[in-house]
Amino acid sequence: MIPHSLPTINSKMIAAVAQSMRAGQVSMGPQVSAFEADFTRKFKIEAAAVSSGTSALHLALLALGVGKGDEVILPTYVCTALLNAVNYTGAKPVLADVELEGGNISATDVRKKITRRTKAILVPHMFGHPADMKPLLKLGVPVVEDCAQAIGATYDGRAAGTMGCINIFSFYATKMMTSGEGGMVVSSDRKLMSRVRDMLAYDHKDVYRIRFNYKMTDMQAALGRVQLQHLNGFIVRRRKIAALYDQRLGGVGVVLPAKPGVAASAHYRYVVRLNGGVDHAIKAMAKRGVVCAKPLFKPLHQYLNKKGFPVADQLMQESLSLPIYPLLSDAQARRVADTFKKVMERV
Numbered sequence: 001m002i003p004h005s006l007p008t009i010n011s012k013m014i015a016a017v018a019q020s021m022r023a024g025q026v027s028m029g030p031q032v033s034a035f036e037a038d039f040t041r042k043f044k045i046e047a048a049a050v051s052s053g054t055s056a057l058h059l060a061l062l063a064l065g066v067g068k069g070d071e072v073i074l075p076t077y078v079c080t081a082l083l084n085a086v087n088y089t090g091a092k093p094v095l096a097d098v099e100l101e102g103g104n105i106s107a108t109d110v111r112k113k114i115t116r117r118t119k120a121i122l123v124p125h126m127f128g129h130p131a132d133m134k135p136l137l138k139l140g141v142p143v144v145e146d147c148a149q150a151i152g153a154t155y156d157g158r159a160a161g162t163m164g165c166i167n168i169f170s171f172y173a174t175k176m177m178t179s180g181e182g183g184m185v186v187s188s189d190r191k192l193m194s195r196v197r198d199m200l201a202y203d204h205k206d207v208y209r210i211r212f213n214y215k216m217t218d219m220q221a222a223l224g225r226v227q228l229q230h231l232n233g234f235i236v237r238r239r240k241i242a243a244l245y246d247q248r249l250g251g252v253g254v255v256l257p258a259k260p261g262v263a264a265s266a267h268y269r270y271v272v273r274l275n276g277g278v279d280h281a282i283k284a285m286a287k288r289g290v291v292c293a294k295p296l297f298k299p300l301h302q303y304l305n306k307k308g309f310p311v312a313d314q315l316m317q318e319s320l321s322l323p324i325y326p327l328l329s330d331a332q333a334r335r336v337a338d339t340f341k342k343v344m345e346r347v
């Protein structure tokens with residue numbers, strides 16, 4: 001069976017975690033500081049490590065001063081982590097539809113939903129493809145880039161995570177790189193970052209206010225640091241698999257992932273669009289030893305019983321995600337493509 005996703009864990013990573021444990025520092029310590037410094041060196045932006053992408057989103061919104069009475073715009077075609085983060089702050093989540101090509105938030109729909117109360121726009125770069133940042137950054141509302149799926153992607157020569165006011169990453173098991181669980185908040189705004197650092201840990205504070213235990217541990221950071229060293233190699237490998245799929249699936253009658261114009265994808269997911277029959281195709285692939293998946297479980301507007309998001313509904317009907325990850329060999333990728341071709345010829 002070829003799994004849909006798989007983290008890369010090598011002996012160097014296991015040794016790094018063991019070393020951090022031998023050092024006796026199992027909560028936040030020198031490895032966390034070193035991970036943040038590595039991140040800052042790579043992306044040229046101040047970084048604060050946290051316990052997850054969700055806690056990173058929560059802190060980013062709080063640092064921007066988002067709270068009760070405010071509105072935050074986010075796309076409907078995304079996992080519930082973003083909806084949770086907005087609801088944690090007490091602000092009102094306002095959903096926007098997405099673009100058919102790439103599934104990213106639509107700047108045109110966002111513009112229609114901005115009010116006097118809009119405090120922030122959450123912009124996830126879906127499946128590793130950067131959203132079209134230019135029109136989003138022109139809207140005059142702070143943008144929070146969610147790079148949980150897009151670390152290493154670029155837009156117009158700029159790294160994902162360096163364009164919004166305050167931005168986040170996730171290192172969950174199956175993301176581009178992992179620390180088991182974990183996340184990072186980044187910003188070049190000193191004031192925002194000092195708020196994030198203050199809120200992510202509760203001890204040794206002169207003045208009481210509500211804070212959180214959102215710390216990363218040294219064991220996680222030790223793994224994350226070695227993963228970060230491998231990130232470029234991971235992306236090269238993913239790009240190669242995507243190119244193989246592009247080449248082999250050309251005439252299969254499905255819509256292949258869009259090539260974003262000024263952007264370079266991190267190739268987190270390889271998502272194709274079918275003319276219906278996604279559930280059937282997933283079952284047929286599984287029968288032949290390849291696990292495929294719907295790239296999103298359920299869009300937010302369906303949880304909230306809202307209508308008026310035709311593009312997200314269409315993407316839910318048509319999208320199928322093929323296995324792509326650094327450990328997938330060329331031979332396995334060829335098998336995935338050829339199996340998919342056969343399945344599509346039958347329907």
Ligand SMILES: *Cc1c(COP(=O)(O)O)cnc(C)c1O
Nearest residue numbers: 052053054081124148149170172
């Ligand atoms: C995974 C993910 C998150 C949440 O990250 P966790 O580390 O699982 O909390 C947020 N946004 C997007 C786009 C994600 O893919």
